Amino acid sequence: MAANRQPSSLRLMLSRRDWLNSSGAAAFGWPLLSTMSASAVQPVSWSRAKSVILIYLPGGLAQHDSFDLKPEAPVEIRGEFQPIASEVPGMDVCELLPKLARRTTQFALVRTMSHKENNHFPATHYALTGHVMPRQLPGDAVNAASRHDWPSYGSAYDSLQPRNDGIPNSVSLPNSLAGGAILWPGQNSGFLSARHDPWQVNRDPNQKAFRDETLEMPAGITIERVSQRRRLLEQFEVNREQLLRTAQSESFDDLHQSAITLLTSGRMAQAFQIEQEADRIRDDYGRHTFGQSLLLARRLVQAGVKIVQANMGPVQTWDTHEKNFVRLRDELLPQLDQALSALLDDLAATGLLDETMVVMTGEFGRTPAISTLPGSQFAGRNHWAHVYTALFAGGGVQHGQVIGRSDAIGAYPMTRSFSPDDLGTTLFEALGLAATSELRDQFGRPLQLGSGRVIEELYRT
Secondary structure, three states, rough: OOOHHHHHHHHHHHOHHHHHHHHHHHHHHOOOOOOOOOOOOOOOOOOOOOOEEEEEEOOOOOHHHHHOOOOOOOOOHHHHOOOOOOOOOOOOOEEEHHHHOOOOOHEEEEEEOOOOOOOOOHHHHHHHHHOOOOOOOOOOOHHHOOOOOOOOOOHHHHEEEEEEEOOEEEEEEEOOOOOEEEEEOOOOOOOOOHHHEEEEEEOOOOOOOHHHHOOOOOOOOOHHHHHHHHHHHHHHHHHHHHHHHHOOOOOHHHHHHHHHHHHOOHHHHHHHHHHHHHHHHHHHHHHEEEEEEEEHHHHHHOOOOOOEEOOOOOHHHHOOOOOOHHHHHHHHHHHHHHHHHHHHHHHOOOOOHHHHHEEEEOOOOOOOEEEOOOOOOEEOOOOOOOOOEEEEEEEEOOOEEEEEOOOOOOOOEEEOOOOOHHHHHHHHHOOOOOOOOOEEEEOEEEOOOOOOOOOOOHHOO
């Protein structure tokens, strides 16, 4: 015990403010910044990407039925689907992913993602922020999104690299993750100012009226009519009271100016004109929400958005306790296969793949054992955070490789595991932000941006 204590001279060097900051952060499980370290955003050697597209699978994808099949396991483990060979030897994928099987030279799989959060709320926060949820209490409502959470990846980036060129640093689409009135944590700016919240798009890009409805302007006002700044200002003044009611703890002037800047950006208006894409391109992605959302994500990174989070469905879309095989076979995997394959092809064809990191993950995986809920005739898999798979592409990632190996039944890692902390640190450093960069919470306490390690295997040749 005595050997681990700090010398009294060192303890005396810490100011009362330092001690309060450190002890307060430690109480919430937040990583601390050394009082001796610099707080500036530092350049890093892993900086390879200009943008990130985070493809989020809310509910958690079954690894046994997608990217880590176990054909030699007992039937109650291996399930109904068969693996198929891909372009990369040993990189088999599910038979329902034939397009991705032909594109394994365009991405890498990490099969040993792992953590301990089997509840959707803390696991979602962990996946979307790279940090363990600061508070966890019984019940869903008390664990809903709050201003005490860690900021989402896009919000954290925006706080360190703000801009005023009319392009948001972060966009989330095509819907927020909410169950009824309960917003799931990890999606907004958390303890940062609300001005850093991602721009939330709550419209299906596959719908005909998508472009004009996306910005949710007052009736009769379209994108074409806001090219004149004075006219837009007048409209916002007319609707000032309504905007004030919806401004969450943020001053009207800040939100007012942010909205004006976004709405008057020609590049953003152009990005949302998805109907200008050739029919062939739109068909390649698929005329469904998954496909058109990833097409819109590509258009947004072309416009200069740094982090686009594309939610592949509402909350629990991939939460297949019931009808696991039915839903994966009839809807989820075919649509994901088409949409993601088209995105990879499109990014490669436009020269964006080298500078755009694509990350696909859920909050966890699914249980090895198949089970049936009481009263149901359809089998499913339950929550399983001990091992699952994430996909990485672009942004300097060495494609055509599998990183990590799970055990014979896909239950636990057999090789080094990687956590959402590592995923978050990898994402930030790919964008040029050092994990040691400093954030400040609502109390002014210094907190470290990333708490994990870069997944260096992604970059090894």
